[in-house]
Amino acid sequence: MYIGRFAPTPSGPLHFGSIVTAIASFLDAKSNGGKWLVKIDDIDQPRVIRGADAIILNSLKELHLYWDAPVVYQSHRINEYNKKIDYLKKLNAAYLCECSRRDINKLAITGVDGFIYPGICREKKINLSDRVSHRVEVKDELIITQDCIQGIVKQNLSSDIGDFIIKRSDGLFAYQFAVVVDNYLDGVTNIIRGYDLIQSVPRQVFLHQLLDIDVPEFSHIPIATKFDQKISKSCGNKIIIKGNEISIWLKCLAFLNQPMEAYSKSMNIEDIICEAIRCWSKNLIKPLRQIEIDDNIHT
Ligand SMILES: [Zn+2]
Known part of the structure; x- marks a missing residue:
């Protein structure tokens, strides 16, 4: 339905x-x-x-x-979001990052949506504290989706975005992440929203796939x-x-x-x-x- x-x-x-x-x-x-x-x-x-x-x-x-x-x-829905963060950590798909904005500014180049995180903390063993954020590890592959209004949307998350934050160090969940969990909880099949969010589609498609959730159809007006x-x-x-x-x-x-x-x-x-x-x-x-x-x- x-x-x-x-x-x-x-x-x-x-x-x-x-x-x-x-x-x-x-x-x-x-x-x-x-x-x-x-x-x-x-x-x-x-x-x-x-x-x-x-x-x-x-x-x-x-x-x-x-x-x-x-x-x-x-x-x-904070508990639901935290459950999915734990699940991604168990899959080894998410990791803790202690970089400050300044650390990233120094090293990163700018991509389609801000700095491309260069993976500094990927291999580090960082303890959970109130100063660390959670990032999801992206893959070096092209994600291609069809927007019902705007046509093909494609990105290589590795080269265009980098490992991106799903939960910030202040405890706030990233928009990209929360809406994917919401789609799962609400059984959403179709999303219509403003063009300003189109750059987030490949990240959301990627998170749907990681969390084994059906990808909805996207339309950006x-x-x-x-x-x-x-x-x-x-x-x-x-x-x-x-x-x-x-x-x-x-x-x-x-x-x-x-x-x-x-x-x-x-x-x-x-x-x-x-x-x-x-x-x-x-x-x-x-x-x-x-x-x-x-x-x-x-x-
Ligand atoms: Zn880091």
Whole structure:
């Protein structure tokens, strides 16, 4: 069965880009007769703003985006993440690293997503303490995956990324790692999210394989930008949903390049959503990194 999800970080209210992602993942799940889940990605506690989760969930309800199972929180899954870290250590696939950022800066070259860790601690016997991080040992092989919107994504983790952190020295789990465990716990089959995360696909495919978890199908939608900047929660792009539900839905459908002939502002939201599910075509989404939105998108 198709299981999709929307996984916002509760660092502020939804913005246009996150609403587009929510709507795309919802429509893809519903048009495939699947389930749509909501997971609050609150593993990165320093970014979490208290109460933002409730605001996000309320916004989803206002947009008639109703989830099909109880909302899950990453912060409730610490034991599950630790179990998988232990499993990787037993497999000899993960090791402890005591390098500081400065140590790595001195030796490493820059790859597609920050410094390529040169494997300094791979063969060291380091004791577990509150100053060490956990890294996973990558292989020198090309990982090739097909993104449903953007096409082929490929990386050699050894030469492009290096052994990467799955748990930081401060105890926080890496995004790459936590979401893979979440996919396993939630049975996620399809992931739709913003293009800014596409570079993490090969790492996630690799972790799925190591943990013997089915790899979901990935679709990366363009990022909404304004004046060439990603729209984020912090830069004053507050979107008022109440009273603007229909125009937000229509703007999101247009952003996703869906056929717009069937809609008008006089339709009610239930009819728009029904029609959007019926007409949904993921193939129409433009395979772009970003799309500039017009100034009046913030209704
Ligand atoms: Zn190290």
